[in-house]
């Protein structure tokens with residue numbers, strides 16, 4: 038099985054050429070200084086420059102406004118299928134990234150022990166020479182495969198290219214094994230294809246949507262939230278399953294306050310009802326399904342009554358919600374979620390979600406899961422990469438047989454600690470705060486101690502930067518070009534990120550950093566372009582577009598294509614059977630359950646509560662807390678505690694407490710939010726706070742870090758993802 | 773003469789604060805201050821809960837205590853749409869308006885004058901929606917003329933249940949929450 042090989046309807050580029058101009062944006066000159074240079078006059082009035090957002094991975098297109106040459110505000114691009122002219126709160130606050138006082142200004146080299154955050158400011162030449170020299174040494178002593186890259190977001194493109202040209206296969210992002218990975222595995226095993234990003238959920242046209250732990254509205258994936266509101270307005274039914282009464286729960290007809298860790302039991306019971314009462318899409322299942330009989334046999338005992346003591350959900354409600362889903366099929370979405378690393382059975386839970394969708398016939402159908410289309414723009418004609426002598430380091434002996442797509446960030450960390458299957462001696466970390474992203478900070482720090490080189494490239498001094506040997510300050514997205522965005526979605530499009538203002542000090546864009554490193558490493562032939570404008574123009578010209586046009590228009594769309602089976606998309610399932618696998622022989626072969634089974638989760642020890650975490654609409658991961666605008670919206674997180682429990686412990690909203698986990702790790706102080714909106718056996722925090730980088734002055738020790746308390750994690754036996762909702766905490770009074 | 777008001781659909785609002793952020797950038801609201809804010813009210817006992825989320829701001833009251841308490845006349849009703857505004861040059865920063873506003877909608881700008889939501893009158897005069905309205909990802913806010921029976925806002929208020937804040941204060945607020 039090949040994971041992460043998505044098959045899209047690729048729209049040939051020829052079809053976009055000659056499309057009418059979409060916007061008439063006035064200027065393509067960036068920033069006050071440039072205008073002055075060109076015209077000799079200070080900039081006056083309003084300029085609008087299109088670019089795409091970098092506050093998260095959704096990549097909405099936007100229009101940045103300059104007023105008298107100064108960066109003013111940023112709005113959604115009206116021709117963009119992702120933003121529809123409206124950015125989410127983080128994107129709207131994007132200008133704060135440019136003005137952030139905590140930004141890294143110059144390259145830094147460590148001058149004392151790792152983690153002590155003592156630095157010398159150096160020039161780019163000094164920093165890059167230092168890194169290249171260490172990389173060469175690692176290559177000679179251990180081989181090029183001993184360099185690894187962790188990156189997040191589109192900005193990592195050029196460093197990924199550099200590390201592959203260098204000869205290492207070890208390039209990863211925590212967005213897989215710490216986030217989407219289990220979901221993609223579960224869906225690929227079932228439908229032969231992943232959900233992908235942006236998700237292929239047709240929320241706008243759905244008549245019934247089930248959200249399991251997925252908290253749209255707090256989780257601000259722009260298009261999904263917009264479509265959620267549209268579906269709501271049209272009267273769609275929402276069924277929300279969550280131990281916490283989320284914002285989405287407040288929009289739901291049914292709220293199911295499930296006992297954490299028991300989702301598979303609920304899913305099995307739903308499928309049991311739908312199969313036993315013949316409510317599934319028979320034509321669809323007959324036509325496209327494989328192993329349905331065996332599947333039906335496997336789930337025959339999982340009645341709502343069986344699920345009740347496990348999940349705490351009333352059998353009557355399980356039945357009613359199953360009927361509701363069946364009533365609206367195939368326009369029913371059982372949402373696959375996004376961060377799905379919860380309890381250790383995550384790929385199988387995601388597979389159960391996939392199977393329920395399959396019963397409802399929603400994959401490939403309007404109001405269910407659409408089939409994305411994508412504009413096809415050939416990649417830059419680079420010479421072939423050298424073939425690494427040793428394979429990927431993260432999954433020795435295929436311990437996780439279904440970890441076949443992206444690499445496991447935790448697997449690279451483990452190899453760095455153990456030296457098995459071979460040593461990893463250098464890390465480059467781009468725009469991801471590994472200390473907050475991968476559970477068990479102690480292990481991360483242990484791995485770092487084994488490194489000969491650790492480089493962090495970022496815009497602000499994240500916690501992980503504090504542990505680096507060299508820190509490189511990157512330009513923020515409003516100051517740089519990046520790779521084109523040609524995400525697969527409901528319609529094909531290409532959008533551009535381009536500089537709007539100049540860097541405030543010595544920051545540099547990632548493409549320049551990669552090219553300069555490449556030069557020093559003897560990889561010149563892999564960087565044949567002069568600069569990124571040359572690179573982008575070459576790619577765009579290859580399909581009859583141009584950089585000039587994209588700079589003006591921001592987004593160019595392809596003509597609409599069918600995206601549903603009923604409109605003529607050919608149903609294809611890239612599974613071994615070529616069908617939707619209700620019963621999975623490949624799982625059976627590797628010793629796993631061919632149909633998901635329920636295992637009882639651990640209960641919290643007496644006096645402890647399960648630690649759950651999620652997102653706030655105004656922040657992305659642990660990346661945006663120092664943005665002055667977004668900081669004003671939410672400066673610290675709080676811990677949600679059920680009112681009755683809070684009362685029992687004598688706590689009230691606004692009190693500060695510390696949380697202590699079962700390994701004795703104590704958090705920073707955090708504000709109590711006593712509320713009815715959570716189960717008594719769980720507590721909840723927004724992720725990304727309580728950062729301990731002293732250089733990150735504006736947000737230093739504000740709130741508490743769930744990542745710090747996530748010392749325990751469970752590995753998903755199928756694909757090696759790290760389940761994080763398996764920690765229990767108790768309360769400590771602030772001394 | 774227009775009479776401007778706002779209707780906000782609490783069934784759609786997700787409390788994402790985009791309206792707060794957009795106001796901040798549009799109007800250069802200084803760090804540490806906001807002209808609009810989100811209130812969440814939960815009723816009931818877990819798991820049977822009702823949650824109302826509201827985007828709140830100055831209510832542009834028709835009987836505005838801030839206007840009547842202002843000693844200099846800086847706080848006034850604008851000619852267009854009855855929008856309550858502060859003439860910054862005439863404001864002496866005495867805080868009488870802040871004390872009288874039942875909605876806590878005002879603050880003293882670091883430059884010394886009373887500040888608050890302007891209904892983005894600079895945008896409205898150009899025919900645009902206020903910044904908060906045009907950014908909202910759930911499209912849950914409607915701005916318009918309460919006196920025009922054909923305006924979207926009038927239609928919504930005529931056909932749906934709604935309430936305003938602290939009606940007993942007698943201020944005649946012009947922001948309505950659809951429920």
Ligand code: SF4
Nearest residue numbers: 090093096097125128
């Ligand atoms: S969802 Fe928000 S943060 Fe993400 S790209 Fe879109 S506007 Fe930016």
Ligand code: SF4
Nearest residue numbers: 785787788789791908
């Ligand atoms: S932007 Fe819209 S959805 Fe978000 S809080 Fe404001 S009114 Fe509510």
Ligand code: SF4
Nearest residue numbers: 795889891892902904
């Ligand atoms: S109307 Fe304008 S000033 Fe008032 S809250 Fe909305 S954005 Fe701010």
